[in-house]
Amino acid sequence: MAEENSTRQIWIVFWVLFFLTTVEVLLGIFKPQFMLTNYLLGVTLLNMTFIVLTILKAYYIVATFMHLGHEKKSLKISIVGPMCLLIPYLLFILLSEASFHGAIG
Amino acid sequence: MQDSITTKNIWGGGVRPMVASYGKLMMWFFLMTDALTFSAFLGAYGFQRFVHSDAWPIADEVFNHFPFLHGEYPMLFVALMTFILIMSSVTMVLAVHHGHKMNKKVVLFWLGLTIIGGLIFLGSQAWEWYHFIHGTYEGALLGADGSIAHFVTDTTNQIIRHGEILTGQNALDFIASATEIKGANLIFNEYGHPLFADFFFFITGFHGFHVFSGVVILIIIFINVLRDTYEKRGHYEMVEKVGLYWHFVDLVWVFVFTFFYLV
Numbered sequence: 001m002a003e004e005n006s007t008r009q010i011w012i013v014f015w016v017l018f019f020l021t022t023v024e025v026l027l028g029i030f031k032p033q034f035m036l037t038n039y040l041l042g043v044t045l046l047n048m049t050f051i052v053l054t055i056l057k058a059y060y061i062v063a064t065f066m067h068l069g070h071e072k073k074s075l076k077i078s079i080v081g082p083m084c085l086l087i088p089y090l091l092f093i094l095l096s097e098a099s100f101h102g103a104i105g
Numbered sequence: 106m107q108d109s110i111t112t113k114n115i116w117g118g119g120v121r122p123m124v125a126s127y128g129k130l131m132m133w134f135f136l137m138t139d140a141l142t143f144s145a146f147l148g149a150y151g152f153q154r155f156v157h158s159d160a161w162p163i164a165d166e167v168f169n170h171f172p173f174l175h176g177e178y179p180m181l182f183v184a185l186m187t188f189i190l191i192m193s194s195v196t197m198v199l200a201v202h203h204g205h206k207m208n209k210k211v212v213l214f215w216l217g218l219t220i221i222g223g224l225i226f227l228g229s230q231a232w233e234w235y236h237f238i239h240g241t242y243e244g245a246l247l248g249a250d251g252s253i254a255h256f257v258t259d260t261t262n263q264i265i266r267h268g269e270i271l272t273g274q275n276a277l278d279f280i281a282s283a284t285e286i287k288g289a290n291l292i293f294n295e296y297g298h299p300l301f302a303d304f305f306f307f308i309t310g311f312h313g314f315h316v317f318s319g320v321v322i323l324i325i326i327f328i329n330v331l332r333d334t335y336e337k338r339g340h341y342e343m344v345e346k347v348g349l350y351w352h353f354v355d356l357v358w359v360f361v362f363t364f365f366y367l368v
Contacts, residue, residue: 014195025184054363065352075123087144
């Protein structure tokens, strides 16, 4: 029973990834006008949608395909924690140092 | 056995506090650091793109070819590559799943399909690189100041440079100082700023190298399964560890796809 369920789950996640990628590709081809002229947090709605969908896809790959969703809590935290901390930190350093040198803003 | 050791002393040694073997944990930590490397690359890409936004090419206008089709089809080929990689991730997870059940033949079947998927992806990437390096039939003009211009269609004295149309003497002066270039490499790029080409070759190249090593490792694992190595060992954990790496390669491509081709 449990094995049947996990195979089912793999295929469900496949279709979710397939669907999300199709949405991304269609948005990338047609580029709806209202998504280019409206902004959310300084980013166009279109790009914000792409980023959110990408993170959603990343979540499904890591949680189901890489099985992290079923690992011990301590393992989950020690993998996801440093990423959530260091990637924003990396971007922060990049942007703040760049503005110091006058390359941006 | 391990459960009989008192849980009070879980970090005292002799137990696996995270219920994952040494090899699997190390694979996870390697992948985490590798993810940080790719974040740095993509962060640097986004930053340079912002700084040189006036001369940055639009990916839709660069990668718009599809094998055996004439005309322009932006996004289509790279979407196909993405689907191939997602599909090979599914076949990999099915191989891992049947590894837990010790179904040697089924593991071989899904592993084989994963290897084929990886090879198709690598071939597609080679095709994409070939067209990017080769460039368009018309080529472009590289000005002495490093700016890139194209002739306005069906003219020889009007050029368009970074969205601005030049005519008359301005155009002639620019043409006289410019050299004709075709395609893209690490030095120049007919589609726009050379850094676009540098980042493209570097990031997709680094990712492609991950795919290539993944395929090599999968072939080794395939041979090991064939020779009953894991059957004798009593578990197929090696398939699981390689599976983690393979899913990570897919994961990175999801981000490369977004930041190179969509945003």
